[in-house]
Amino acid sequence: MAAQYATRIAGTGSYLPERELTNFDLEKMVETSDDWIVERTGIRSRRMAADNQVTTDLAFNAAKNALEMANLQPRDLDGIIFATVSPDQLMPNSACILQRKLGARDIMALDISAACSGFLYALSIANDMIVAGSHKTMLVIGAEVLTRLVNFKDRDTCVLFGDAAGAVVATRAAENDTSRIYSHHLHADGTLGELFEFKMGGSAHPYSHENLDKGLHWMRMKGREIFKHAVRTMSQSCSEALEHNKMSGNDVDWVIPHQANIRIIEGVAKHFGISMSKVVLEIERMGNTSAATIPVALDRAVRDGRIQRGQNVLLTAFGAGITSGSLLMRY
Numbered sequence: 001m002a003a004q005y006a007t008r009i010a011g012t013g014s015y016l017p018e019r020e021l022t023n024f025d026l027e028k029m030v031e032t033s034d035d036w037i038v039e040r041t042g043i044r045s046r047r048m049a050a051d052n053q054v055t056t057d058l059a060f061n062a063a064k065n066a067l068e069m070a071n072l073q074p075r076d077l078d079g080i081i082f083a084t085v086s087p088d089q090l091m092p093n094s095a096c097i098l099q100r101k102l103g104a105r106d107i108m109a110l111d112i113s114a115a116c117s118g119f120l121y122a123l124s125i126a127n128d129m130i131v132a133g134s135h136k137t138m139l140v141i142g143a144e145v146l147t148r149l150v151n152f153k154d155r156d157t158c159v160l161f162g163d164a165a166g167a168v169v170a171t172r173a174a175e176n177d178t179s180r181i182y183s184h185h186l187h188a189d190g191t192l193g194e195l196f197e198f199k200m201g202g203s204a205h206p207y208s209h210e211n212l213d214k215g216l217h218w219m220r221m222k223g224r225e226i227f228k229h230a231v232r233t234m235s236q237s238c239s240e241a242l243e244h245n246k247m248s249g250n251d252v253d254w255v256i257p258h259q260a261n262i263r264i265i266e267g268v269a270k271h272f273g274i275s276m277s278k279v280v281l282e283i284e285r286m287g288n289t290s291a292a293t294i295p296v297a298l299d300r301a302v303r304d305g306r307i308q309r310g311q312n313v314l315l316t317a318f319g320a321g322i323t324s325g326s327l328l329m330r331y
């Protein structure tokens with residue numbers, strides 16, 4: 001069926017908690033060093049939610065900013081899609097909790113679990129609903145409080161992750177509007193699932209003292225293997241987006257990759273043949289905030305004037321699953 005409508009990003013928003021956890025703080029907790037972390041990841045510090053803040057609190061602030069930029073109210077929303085692997089609780093979902101906090105109408109409210117690709121998946125689904133005409137204005141969130149899933153005795157993971165929220169308001173574009181999402185390409189390879197896992201709390205590993213003793217309530221990761229799949233999958237997704245739209249790297253003004261590791265990002269830029277000056281980088285003071293990295297980076301680049309209306313922006317992500325993908329838009 002031919003597309004009836006197009007989607008434009010009407011507003012972006014983000015929120016980072018105030019509390020900062022630097023590499024020097026981590027040196028006091030595990031055997032690591034600022035030099036090692038900066039050299040291997042490009043991260044100098046990350047944010048940590050306050051003890052009384054939960055994931056939907058971070059999302060609420062990001063959503064308010066995005067709605068304000070879009071000049072819309074919560075009552076204007078037709079749906080909320082919330083990407084996270086660190087929801088407030090398993091049930092009800094975070095989208096419903098956020099709907100209540102925002103005071104939005106009786107609208108669909110859905111969580112997406114696709115790890116660090118979650119926001120890309122969520123925005124792609126929202127786009128398809130808008131294009132199909134069933135929904136006009138969607139709030140898309142990527143928000144995480146990962147510091148509560150991380151074992152601060154495990155140096156393999158605790159130096160990487162942080163807390164943040166990003167949001168976009170996606171709406172039906174007017175006929176004469178040149179802003180639009182051109183395409184998205186989403187992928188998954190479940191055979192690589194064991195590279196990055198959080199096991200506890202589901203039907204396979206329910207909450208029990210035994211599972212707690214095994215440490216199944218912490219994230220576990222095979223970092224070196226993820227690294228190479230990350231570079232490969234993001235590079236392939238970027239090429240796929242360009243081929244699909246008959247564009248070259250020269251047509252892209254900005255690339256916003258998932259911010260997991262500066263070396264992964266540099267690897268993708270090299271593989272894909274795009275200058276690092278076209279890459280939006282926010283990892284240094286934020287770390288890997290999973291589903292939140294892309295919407296936060298997008299919001300920051302829009303607000304500080306790097307990304308301008310009419311520019312072509314390519315989003316790409318990979319994450320546990322492993323999931324991956326790209327989305328190309330004219331902002």
Ligand SMILES: CC(C)(COP(=O)(O)OP(=O)(O)OC[C@H]1O[C@@H](n2cnc3c(N)ncnc32)[C@H](O)[C@@H]1OP(=O)(O)O)[C@@H](O)C(=O)NCCC(=O)NCCS
Nearest residue numbers: 031032033036040116155156159223224226227260261319
């Ligand atoms: C995790 C990661 C930073 C590790 O970097 P790396 O260059 O691959 O490092 P290695 O795993 O090869 O480890 C090198 C050494 O540093 C040590 N090391 C690991 N973490 C360390 C830390 N925080 N501080 C100091 N040393 C550390 C290792 O034990 C290893 O020591 P050894 O050589 O004596 O065995 C990197 O692999 C990575 O970013 N992977 C992707 C992870 C990711 O993005 N996950 C999220 C998916 S969305």
